Amino acid sequence: MAGENEYLRIDFGGAAFLLLRRASLAVEQRENLLVNEGGGAVSAWRAAGKDRWPAFCLDRNLRLVSGGGWQCAVFLQLDPYPVGLVADEVQLLPRSEVRVEPFTPPGIAPTRKGHLFSGASVGGGQVLFEFDPNVLAAFLYRLEAPQ
Amino acid sequence: MSSPTVQPLHALEIPTQALSLLVPSACVAEVVSHCALAALPLGPEWVLGVMGWRSKPVSVISLETVMGRVAGLPDRLSDPDTGPRRRGTRKIVVFYPLPGRKPWEFFGIVTCAEPQSHVVDSAALAGAVDTPNSGIIAMTVQLGNSVMAIPDMGALAAVLYP
Numbered sequence: 165m166a167g168e169n170e171y172l173r174i175d176f177g178g179a180a181f182l183l184l185r186r187a188s189l190a191v192e193q194r195e196n197l198l199v200n201e202g203g204g205a206v207s208a209w210r211a212a213g214k215d216r217w218p219a220f221c222l223d224r225n226l227r228l229v230s231g232g233g234w235q236c237a238v239f240l241q242l243d244p245y246p247v248g249l250v251a252d253e254v255q256l257l258p259r260s261e262v263r264v265e266p267f268t269p270p271g272i273a274p275t276r277k278g279h280l281f282s283g284a285s286v287g288g289g290q291v292l293f294e295f296d297p298n299v300l301a302a303f304l305y306r307l308e309a310p311q
Numbered sequence: 312m313s314s315p316t317v318q319p320l321h322a323l324e325i326p327t328q329a330l331s332l333l334v335p336s337a338c339v340a341e342v343v344s345h346c347a348l349a350a351l352p353l354g355p356e357w358v359l360g361v362m363g364w365r366s367k368p369v370s371v372i373s374l375e376t377v378m379g380r381v382a383g384l385p386d387r388l389s390d391p392d393t394g395p396r397r398r399g400t401r402k403i404v405v406f407y408p409l410p411g412r413k414p415w416e417f418f419g420i421v422t423c424a425e426p427q428s429h430v431v432d433s434a435a436l437a438g439a440v441d442t443p444n445s446g447i448i449a450m451t452v453q454l455g456n457s458v459m460a461i462p463d464m465g466a467l468a469a470v471l472y473p
Contacts, residue, residue: 179352226352266415267368270471273354280353286363291349293361293368 171285173292174238175253180222180292182257182264182285183238189246190239191254197237207231207250210239219248221308225281228307242301251303263287263292264294265306265308277302320436324459325420326403329375331418333452333459334428338416341465342426345401355437359421370471371403371419373449377470378446400425401420409468429454446470 170185170260177293190210197208205228209216219237223229230271267284273278283294323339325332341364348360348371357376361368363409404426431454432459439461447470449463 195357224348224352263366265367266413267361268413268416268472269351269354270358270370270372270418274353274471284361284368286368287349289363291361291363291368293349293352 169259171237173255173257173262173281174249174251175226175255176222176234176249176251177229180207181299182262182289182292182294183285183297184294185256187240187295188238188308191236192239192248193236194234199231202209203230207234208237209219209273210237210246210248212246215245217248218304218308219250220304221250222224224302240304242305247301247304247308249300251305259262262292267293275299275303277307319433320431322429322431323404324429324454326373326422326426327420327425328423329378330399330448331456331457331459333431333461334406336428338464340405340407343403343419345421351458360421362403364419366370366419367415367417369405369417369419371421372471374420377467378448385401396461402426409464409471410466412472 171267172185172188173183182298187291192210197210199208200206205220206220208219210219211232214270221231221234231250232286234252236250237245237250238254239248248259251260253281264283264285264286267281269279280295280299284295285292321336322333323336325334340377343364346362348362350360351358357373359373361370402422402425404420404422405417405419408414435452435454437451441450442448447462447466448460450461451458452461
């Protein structure tokens with residue numbers, strides 16, 4: 165099936181990560197988002213009918229930071245509403261350009277849903293971690309109302 | 312009926328800053344030169360990073376940090392006369408996945424010097440000393456002038472993959 169194993173390369177905070185393309189609900193450019201100038205955890209919202217979907221800005225260590233010069237946001241499906249991750253750049257990688265191997269991060273999982281990464285791609289002296297979309301979505305959702 | 316014969320064990324001495332480990336060579340997939348590691352976001356402090364090895368991502372750990380404190384080691388492991396020798400060339404020892412773990416879960420330990428091969432005979436193993444309450448260290452054994460720690464792989468697996 166077309167796009168079944170294609171990946172998005174998501175660059176932010178000086179690092180890059182992978183996400184299965186089919187796990188992405190939408191990629192929206194900054195000019196189509198409502199940028200939050202008022203502070204708080206949310207960097208921007210995407211209007212969706214009566215709802216609005218929050219997007220968050222993370223650094224390379226996946227810590228919440230204030231939004232900077234990001235260009236777009238990747239949204240993931242989640243109940244009760246989708247959540248997003250802002251990025252400097254999002255690229256679609258053809259299947260031939262990426263080979264993702266399974267990867268289990270050591271140590272205690274940083275979220276209740278488990279580890280944020282389920283795979284990684286190794287090549288060109290670089291390791292790109294692949295997000296587990298369900299865990300990433302839950303992780304982002306909790307950023308809006310940290311416990 | 313004759314008593315069972317204990318075969319000599321081919322083992323690898325892995326020197327770290329805190330102690331020297333002695334592990335069966337069969338546990339080790341490869342010894343490689345130290346290389347750049349990718350930081351693992353939100354990882355524990357004892358994960359130094361992730362390296363690419365044979366197209367696989369391999370987590371590299373600091374044994375010293377896993378163990379937490381050198382003071383908790385059995386005395387003769389931290390003795391300057393019998394403890395680890397520091398020779399300078401850092402390597403990464405890539406281990407096969409621990410028992411019961413997924414086939415892709417190779418991991419690496421950083422050394423402070425070149426690992427050394429040993430053939431350990433039954434006499435040396437008979438002199439091994441249990442080290443209760445030492446976390447991931449099961450026993451210590453003396454080879455020549457050096458005292459080395461034999462890791463408890465089950466305990467190590469419990470730390471790496473709780």
